[in-house]
Amino acid sequence: MNTIKSFVHKWVWLMLIFFCIAGLIYPKxxxxAVICMLAPVAVSIFSGRMWCGNFCPRGSFNDILISKISRNRKIPRLMKNKWFRLLFVVVLMGAFAVQLSFAWGNIVQVGQVFVRMILITTGLSIILGAIYSHRAWCVICPMGTMASWVTQAGIGSKGKNVTFDKQRCVSCKLCIKSCPMEIDVLNFKSKGEVTHPDCLKCGECVIKCPKDALEI
Incomplete structure (x- = not known):
C-alpha cells in the first residue's frame, strides 16, 4: 500500500496540469474538479487528512515542484488562526457558490466556474508555497479545512495516525522541522500518536526520524 501511495503521490500532480490546460480548451x-473537492472530506471520515498528504494533485504539485523553489519560511500565524480559516472558507466557497448559481443550467459555464476556481487557488498555492512553506496553501485550503473539522470530530479516524515508539525517541525535534504543516509532532509523544487534525499523514516526520521512532 505504501508503494502505491508513493507512486500516486509522485505522479498525480500531472493531473492538475492536464486539468488546467484541458479545462481552458474544453470547459466541460x-x-x-468536484471529485478532488469532495474527496478530502470524504476520506477524512476514515483516515483524517490522508488524501491531502498522499493523493491530492495540488499537494503532489507542491511537494514535487514548488518545494524546489520554496524559501521555507514560517507560515504566518494569521493563516493558522481558526477564525481566519473559517473566514477564508466562507469567502472563497461563498464566491464559488454565487458564480455557480449564475452559471447553473449551462454546462459550459459551470465547467468554467470550476476551472477558474482551480486556476485561482493554484496560483495562490504557488505564491504562498514559494514565499513560505511549500505546503502553506494546505493550511487555508477550504476543503482541507473542512477535512480537518471532520478529523477533529474523531469520526472513524483512529488507528490511522503517526505513532511514537517512546523508547526510541530522543526528542531531537527533527520531526517538527520536517513537518510541512509545522505541527509540533513531539508534543504528542506522551500521547503515543499524533492526533493533530491537520496532520497530512505524508510521512515526512517518519522518514526524517533518525531513530525510527515514528510510523504510520
Missing part, C-alpha cells in the same frame, strides 16, 4: 472538463 472542469466539472471533474
Amino acid at each position: 472538463v472542469g466539472i471533474a
